[in-house]
Amino acid sequence: GENVEQHPSTLSVQEGDSAVIKCTYSDSASNYFPWYKQELGKRPQLIIDIRSNVGEKKDQRIAVTLNKTAKHFSLHITETQPEDSAVYFCAASKDDKIIFGKGTRLHILP
Amino acid sequence: DGGITQSPKYLFRKEGQNVTLSCEQNLNHDAMYWYRQDPGQGLRLIYYSQIVNDFQKGDIAEGYSVSREKKESFPLTVTSAQKNPTAFYLCASSRFTSEQYFGPGTRLTVT
Numbered sequence: 001g002e003n004v005e006q007h008p009s010t011l012s013v014q015e016g017d018s019a020v021i022k023c024t025y026s027d028s029a030s031n032y033f034p035w036y037k038q039e040l041g042k043r044p045q046l047i048i049d050i051r052s053n054v055g056e057k058k059d060q061r062i063a064v065t066l067n068k069t070a071k072h073f074s075l076h077i078t079e080t081q082p083e084d085s086a087v088y089f090c091a092a093s094k095d096d097k098i099i100f101g102k103g104t105r106l107h108i109l110p
Numbered sequence: 111d112g113g114i115t116q117s118p119k120y121l122f123r124k125e126g127q128n129v130t131l132s133c134e135q136n137l138n139h140d141a142m143y144w145y146r147q148d149p150g151q152g153l154r155l156i157y158y159s160q161i162v163n164d165f166q167k168g169d170i171a172e173g174y175s176v177s178r179e180k181k182e183s184f185p186l187t188v189t190s191a192q193k194n195p196t197a198f199y200l201c202a203s204s205r206f207t208s209e210q211y212f213g214p215g216t217r218l219t220v221t
Contacts, residue, residue, distance in 0.1 A: 001169070009150070032207045043200065043212040044153070089152060093207055096141045096160050099169070102152035 002027040004092050006101025013080055014109050021104045023090035024072040032093040033066060033073050038103075039086045047088075048075070080108050113137040116201050116213035123195075123220050131186045131216045133201030142184035143202040143210065146170060153200065159184055160206075188218065195220045 003026040013019045025033075034049035050057045050064045050073065057064050061080075066073040077084055085108045090101045114135040123129045133142065144156040155168030159178040173192025178184055184203075188195045198217050202210040 006152075034209065036210075043214055044210075045212070046209045049209065091153075096204075096207055097155070097158060097166070097168075098143070098210065099155065100145075100153040102150065 002030060002092055002094065002097070002099040004090060004099050004101040006090050006104060008104060009102065010105045010107070012107040012109055015080055015082065017080055019075075019077045019080055019084070019106055021075045021088055021090065021106075022072060023074070023092075023101050024070075025092040025099075026071065027092065027094060028068075028071060030092040030094045032098075033064070034091050034093070034098075035064060035075050036089045036091070036100075037086045038089065044089060077106075082108050082110070084108050114201065114203055114211050114213045116199075116216050118216060119214065121216055121218045123218070125220055126190045127220075128190060129188050129195075129218065129220075131188070131199055131201075131218070133184045133186065133213055134182055135184075135203040135211070135213075136182060137203055137211060138181070139203035139205055139211070140181070141204045141206065142178065143204075144168075144174070144176065144184070144186045145200045145202065147198040147200055147215075156186065156199075188220075 006023045031052040036044035037047045038044040063076040087103045117132045143158040145153040157176045159165035175187045201213040204210040
């Protein structure tokens, strides 16, 4: 079955700097790759997603890149702000079955 | 965030008892999911259902059971066979291979 590896598990960046979180997946048939943000005590919420026919997608300060050949995808957050502090999960999906990575706890330092 | 509800928010049970967690959605989504969240383990898939009266095992289905008699409802039963049931349980729903909407979660404590 699908296996999703996510790195790093914890990331601290200075406010205003960029943050990058990386994920790899094992099933080459996976075709949908969402990223979720979970703030403390809240439910996960989708922040950006990408499908397998696209290499990059941007939404304001957030971007995701996908390399299907290498089976990895990354989340990029630019100009980080205090409200970006949260746990971020990547996921890979095929036919409605979604497998999540273990998460990255992002700390934004003042 | 509205449209998918879980109850109760906190649940306490004695070891050896079965317990059922409720999940209801009014988003008209076909697919529904149950995840277990433990510190450092991310979201692990227990069961998912793509259509009424059908469901599939996820990666950690042992000790759990589900039913999908109605499109809106996907209850999860944690049985006494689950060796370590204390956890935070999240339900989600989605249209086919798209954004998942999560419920607020149920924190189950078994003593």
